[in-house]
Amino acid sequence: MTAWHTGQVVHTEPLTASARVLTLAVPGFSGAVAGQHVDLRLTAPDGYQAVRSYSLARVGADEVVEIAVDEVPDGEVSPYLVHEARPGDLMEVRGPLGGYFVWRPGDAGPVQLVAGGSGIVPLAAMARARATVTTHGAGLFRLLASVRTHADAFFPDELGQTEGLTTTWLYSRQAPAASSRPPGRLTRYDVETYAFAPDAGAHVYVCGPTGFVETAAALLVDAGHDVARIRTERFGGG
Amino acid sequence: MAVVTRGFGGRRPASERPVPPGQYLTDDFPVLSTGPTPNVDAPTWEMTIRTEAGVEHGWDWAGLQALPAEDVTVDIHCVTRWSKQDTHWRGVPVDALFTEVETAAEFAVAHSFGGYTTNVPLDDLLDGRAWVVSEYEGEPLAPLHGGPVRLLVPHLYLWKSAKWLRGLTLHLDDEPGFWEQHGYHPYGDPWSEQRYA
Known part of the structure; x- marks a missing residue:
């Protein structure tokens, strides 16, 4: 190792x-x-x-x-x-x-991914790993990805058509013309509208800059998600 | 000799003081936590030390404030490779919590609100080498960085300095904590680069 x-x-x-x-x-x-x-x-x-x-x-x-x-x-x-x-x-x-912020193909249940900026990278790896699981019963994935503008999105085409994954892009600075959501930071409304409901029992992985992860994790907890099922990975200063 | 990476110049540290091998200096204070930041209010905060015989010693916020505090200036080193020099903390040396504690234990496990744990040899917490801190850079310790109260063991990698401290349990044998069960080194000396087991 x-x-x-x-x-x-x-x-x-x-x-x-x-x-x-x-x-x-x-x-x-x-x-x-x-x-x-x-x-x-x-x-x-x-x-x-x-x-x-x-x-x-x-x-x-x-x-x-x-x-x-x-x-x-x-x-x-x-x-x-x-x-x-x-x-x-x-x-x-x-x-x-690293052995904690991981998803293995045998892990049961739905998975909620929440990404801020380049924090999407390990979550994309999870979604890609999920797409290779062919057995029925592999949990569905949802991805909430916050980016400044569409031009800052990583892998937008691929993550729009990954098997088992539903992706929602949230634009913080400038939204594409076709987007009905005004640009802005992640809100409680976003979490309640686009993420799995708490009673779905999803495992939640949050990755991004420290401020984003703090906000996202607090919103998820406030919305009723079980703290014990939320895993976080942060980067940058606090 | 390692392979040379073509085109890489790097930026030499400005500090005259050495940092542990494989570390770089930062002025930020990055945050590494496994989950959401727990909400712990100072007025209702409590911690206990439980010995290997099951005897418990407890402190609440007022009890902690009543102990003699020190200003501590130390360098801190995170296993994710950042180091930060001359950080200023205020807190109580762990020794002050042990004046009434009778134990033959050689090992301690620090427990956090939120469920995190980490193991440290008891000797590494004593003799003025570790503190229970509640201020950082002259301000109350922010929840993000472990407030209201965290452990500070600056001579080991920072994952040993448990945030949101709620207690220490004492043990005759070394019992791996959270990261130590996930492949990190049981001791974690930055100067020996004890990152992974």
């Missing part, structure tokens, strides 16, 4: 103006579960190293690591990954890591 593997970038693909997908070939990497993350270690020519954690965007194939990175404007590592890294580049990978 703790060994560093050498990974090689094999593919990059733009997602938004500030984000892209990186796919790495990582011999020795295996067994990832949706929701888990990896540590990436980058080494400068003088030996200086920086390590950051990134959620896996997709699981299921061993020896492949797919992440989706959103640029932190004054960041040290994310600007490199979004703008500079290219196929053939080497970096080290440790993982998969």
Whole structure:
């Protein structure tokens, strides 16, 4: 679990103006579960190293690591990954890591995903894992995804047609013309209208910036969702 | 020697003081919690220490405030790789809670409102190395960061500094807490990079 593997970038693909997908070939990497993350270690020519954690965007194939990175404007590592890294580049990978904020194909019951910004990445991995489950009785998924504008959405086409998943995009700054919901932050109304009702007994996964997760988790609890069924993952300052 | 990442320059830390291996400095105070932030009001807050013999010692908010508090300036290190230097806290050294506690236990488990747990050797909580804190940077500790009262064990990774503290139980054997059952290291020394078991 703790060994560093050498990974090689094999593919990059733009997602938004500030984000892209990186796919790495990582011999020795295996067994990832949706929701888990990896540590990436980058080494400068003088030996200086920086390590950051990134959620896996997709699981299921061993020896492949797919992440989706959103640029932190004054960041040290994310600007490199979004703008500079290219196929053939080497970096080290440790993982998969994390055993709590995960969804496994055997997990029963409906699942409510709530994403703020790039917090959608581990939740997309869960939805993608769900889509590969062919047995009847796999729980339905719903995704509430808050983004600034449509142009900031990750994987909008795919998540609109993923098997077993119903996705609702909530726009905080600017909504497309076709959207009836005025732009704004996540509200109690959104939770009560678009998420599973509390009595559906859904497991709830919330991921995003700290402020978003605090708000979303509190709204879910206020709306009657069982605290014990809400799992959160936060990033950024509080 | 690790592989070199082409085109990566990195940004060297401005601090003269070293940070533990694999950590980077931040001015933010990131938040890592497993679920919704519990609502715990200071006026109704209580905590207990329960010994391995089942003897309980309890404090309410007024009882905690009546103990001698200290100002503490420490560096903190999160296993998710951020470190923050010179953070200012105010709280009661854990030693002050143990003046009446008789125990032969070598291990403690911290318990949080909301159900979180984490295990720490008892020696690591004593001798002025850990505090029960209720202020951060001169303000009452915010719920987001564990208020009204959290444990502060700055020489270990921050997951050991349980937020929303409601008690300590004492044990003869080391019993893994929440993250320790999910693959994290039982002790968690940042300087030895004890991240994962």
